[in-house]
Amino acid sequence: MSNIEEIFEKYISSRIFKDREKLLPDYVPRELPHRDNQIRRLATILAPALGGSRPSNVFIYGLTGTGKTAVTKYVLRKLYEKAKKKIEFTYVNCRQNDTSYRVLAELARSIGVRVPFTGLATSEVMKRFLDGLERKARILIVVLDEIDHLVKKHGDDVLYFLTRINEQLSRSRVTIIGITNDLKFMEFLDARVKSSLGEEELVFPPYTATELEDILRKRAEEALHSDVLHGGVIPTVAAIAARQNGDCRLALDLLLKAADIAERMGSPHITLDHVKLAQKEIERNLTIDVIKTMPLHVKLVLAAIYLLEDENYRMVTTGAIYNKYTDITRSLGVEPVTQRRVSDIINELDMLGLINAKVVSMGRYGRTKVISLSASKGSIREGLREDIFLANIL
Ligand SMILES: Nc1ncnc2c1ncn2[C@@H]1O[C@H](COP(=O)(O)OP(=O)(O)OP(=O)(O)O)[C@@H](O)[C@H]1O
Ligand SMILES: [Mg+2]
Numbered sequence: 001m002s003n004i005e006e007i008f009e010k011y012i013s014s015r016i017f018k019d020r021e022k023l024l025p026d027y028v029p030r031e032l033p034h035r036d037n038q039i040r041r042l043a044t045i046l047a048p049a050l051g052g053s054r055p056s057n058v059f060i061y062g063l064t065g066t067g068k069t070a071v072t073k074y075v076l077r078k079l080y081e082k083a084k085k086k087i088e089f090t091y092v093n094c095r096q097n098d099t100s101y102r103v104l105a106e107l108a109r110s111i112g113v114r115v116p117f118t119g120l121a122t123s124e125v126m127k128r129f130l131d132g133l134e135r136k137a138r139i140l141i142v143v144l145d146e147i148d149h150l151v152k153k154h155g156d157d158v159l160y161f162l163t164r165i166n167e168q169l170s171r172s173r174v175t176i177i178g179i180t181n182d183l184k185f186m187e188f189l190d191a192r193v194k195s196s197l198g199e200e201e202l203v204f205p206p207y208t209a210t211e212l213e214d215i216l217r218k219r220a221e222e223a224l225h226s227d228v229l230h231g232g233v234i235p236t237v238a239a240i241a242a243r244q245n246g247d248c249r250l251a252l253d254l255l256l257k258a259a260d261i262a263e264r265m266g267s268p269h270i271t272l273d274h275v276k277l278a279q280k281e282i283e284r285n286l287t288i289d290v291i292k293t294m295p296l297h298v299k300l301v302l303a304a305i306y307l308l309e310d311e312n313y314r315m316v317t318t319g320a321i322y323n324k325y326t327d328i329t330r331s332l333g334v335e336p337v338t339q340r341r342v343s344d345i346i347n348e349l350d351m352l353g354l355i356n357a358k359v360v361s362m363g364r365y366g367r368t369k370v371i372s373l374s375a376s377k378g379s380i381r382e383g384l385r386e387d388i389f390l391a392n393i394l
Helices: 003-011 036-051 068-083 100-110 122-136 147-154 157-168 191-197 209-223 233-243 248-264 272-292 296-310 318-332 339-351 377-385
Strands: 058-062 087-093 139-145 173-180 200-204 355-361 367-373
Touching: 036 058, 036 068, 036 139, 036 200, 058 068, 068 087, 068 139, 068 173, 087 100, 100 122, 100 147, 100 157, 122 157, 139 147, 147 157, 147 173, 157 173, 157 191, 209 233, 209 248, 233 248, 233 272, 248 272, 272 377, 296 318, 296 339, 296 367, 296 377, 318 339, 318 367, 339 355
Parallel strands: 058 173, 058 200, 087 139, 139 173
Antiparallel strands: 355 367
């Protein structure tokens, strides 16, 4: 925290927060309840580095929000404190650095080798990194977090290079920790890389509701004043996140949003009502994000359904949607897709949970599919309006 913020913070006396930062996703807490096994195993695998020998590579996997990044950073921090100068560490997030060049440049920079942001051949960056590392005569522990992003986009040449690098080094050694939440990721890998990266494997199971409760309580103790939480809040937040694959990030996000809402409303407590509002806000953001990334014609079909609902159209059927959709394409001057494709898009939107398609019986006229919006109308409108093309017609 910068000085000026500290000065301001002291003067803002929050009734809810003792230290809001402690609920932010990047904060690595002092304790990580229910991850003792993973912490101990990772520490055991990496400990040989302290005695000067190369630890095995480790492949870490588990669903999103199960503590993979937090545990890895936690163990590495402890190891760093113990090792002082003897071991080098590099942490690269491969979603943020998603080209081979950028990952290699990060690695090189972390050991003090200067590499321009672009311009060199990757083989040249590899060479400089290798030479620089050899000169240092160190063990380097490389964390490649969200590694699937790198491999899916750019193949496994960096991994191939890193898993074989020890053959080319005599005074230094490299250990790789690869982390992913994509359980199918290993299929993308070359057999040799696969066996080398997976020398050791560490699985992070989803948290249960009770485990999430413990975690939330600990984080709340650090972040919130005592007695601001109403009784049911933590169990409710934990139960919601447990249903979403035990995602701790979601649990913390929900608690933080509820706390923010309580603060904004000037309430001295965080209540279940605040949790409900927070949940709505998260759903709204999710809806907007999903819509933003949809292809144009999927958005146009959704816009057609939105407009029909807005006009209180009686029976929103595939036919009615298609007519509305072609009206929109005509007014925008774009070529419409076929009715068959629109029908498929309606199914896709249903699967995304944005609309609800129900088959109803029309008596002697047979059966027909009736469509309605299922996500909130406001967030659908907001999501669609992010597209300047659509902003005018809504
Ligand atoms: N046992 C725990 N105790 C306290 N906080 C935790 C614990 N496990 C996870 N968290 C917190 O939950 C959030 C998500 O955890 P983390 O970022 O480690 O998940 P991840 O497994 O790396 O997920 P992803 O695959 O999406 O990257 C972080 O804010 C982290 O601090
Ligand atoms: Mg992570």
